[in-house]
Amino acid sequence: MQFIEAFDLLSLLDTLVSLVVAFILGTAIGAERQYRQRSAGLRTVVLVAVGAAAFVDLSMRLTGPEGAVRVISYVVSGIGFLGAGVIMKEGMNVRGLNTAATLWSSAAVGACAGTDRLAEAAAVTLFILAGNTLLRPLVNAINRIPIDEGGSExxxxxxxxxxxxxxxxxxxxxxxxxxxxxxxxxxxxxxxxxxxxxxxxxxxxxxxxxxxxxxxxxxxxxxxxxxxxxxxxxxxxx
The missing domain is CATH 3.30.70.260 (ACT domain)
Structure with missing residues (x-):
């Protein structure tokens, strides 16, 4: 059986570590989105991170770093289509861009975890959380500034x-x-x-x-x- 020939306990443990890290970091990102009641919440973000990690890890095991690079490029474009599904246009306003960007960034977390770059995955997660939380007061402050018609496009x-x-x-x-x-x-x-x-x-x-x-x-x-x-x-x- 191919399973017996291909089974490698150490490789399996390595994959499990990558998936667990992607799951934990995706949960941290998704919890913030769920708290804000965004269209793509906790489960969606976790699935994106874990899925990206699984695809990249599998390609690493089958074809090595070169194959992983190709799969990462497909993940990036594929998540772009998924992100388009959460973007909504309401009159002159467009909603969901930040959520789509969060999904895209979560795939990066999964890709880092899939290539065993766990520290990099954690760092990307921290920056995503910082962008969605720490920058919010600055965004609100800017939005309260009256629009100067003479200086805006x-x-x-x-x-x-x-x-x-x-x-x-x-x-x-x-x-x-x-x-x-x-x-x-x-x-x-x-x-x-x-x-x-x-x-x-x-x-x-x-x-x-x-x-x-x-x-x-x-x-x-x-x-x-x-x-x-x-x-x-x-x-x-x-």
Whole structure:
């Protein structure tokens, strides 16, 4: 039987050590994710770490370090697909990126354990936990800082509500005013509304702008005959 020929107690013990270490370290990472009620919690992180360790350890036993390197590359790409499953888009917001990155990093822990680099696996685990816990206060502090529209990359749109019969002239005037203020327009689209009113929306090429300059353009557009309302808005990019 192949089992009797291939069985090696020392190799088995070595594999068990790798799997146990991957299990323990994966539990430490997953417990933090479970506590935060993330979509990929304790069991998922543990399975990723143990699975990566098992694949890498098996390749080490069968083909040596060269084979392990190939398997590690497959693990990295494979976990990428798994991580994509926990990423969700809600309107302008994207959720799950941090959880996906944690899964990816957990595979690195398993790969280190699978190649018997146990100290390295422990070190990676500590850095993952530090990133998910110690950096949280810094993230919260940054998020509380008011957004400076003039210094952030963003998508700027100018919206003008105008009488439908005067839209061509008002559109031309709006583009001219923005160009004069050195804010070129990427494209303009029209949305027909009720009461013979059409909304003109111009998206700017610029990713940064100064509030006072755009406010001045809005004041000028509000004086144009046929303009009912003029304003601008910004959506920051991520």
């Amino acid at each position: 963003a998508v700027y749109e100018v919206r003008v509500s105008a009488e439908s019969e005067k839209v061509p002239a008002i559109r031309q005037k709006m583009v001219a005013q923005l160009k004069k203020a050195k804010y070129p327009v990427a494209h303009v689209h029209l949305t027909a509304g009720s009461d013979n009113v059409t909304e003109i929306v111009a998206r700017l090429v610029s990713t940064t702008a100064k509030t006072k300059e755009l406010d001045a353009v809005m004041e000028a557009l509000r004086l144009v005959p046929g303009v009912r309302h003029a304003n601008w808005e910004v959506n920051t990019t991520y």
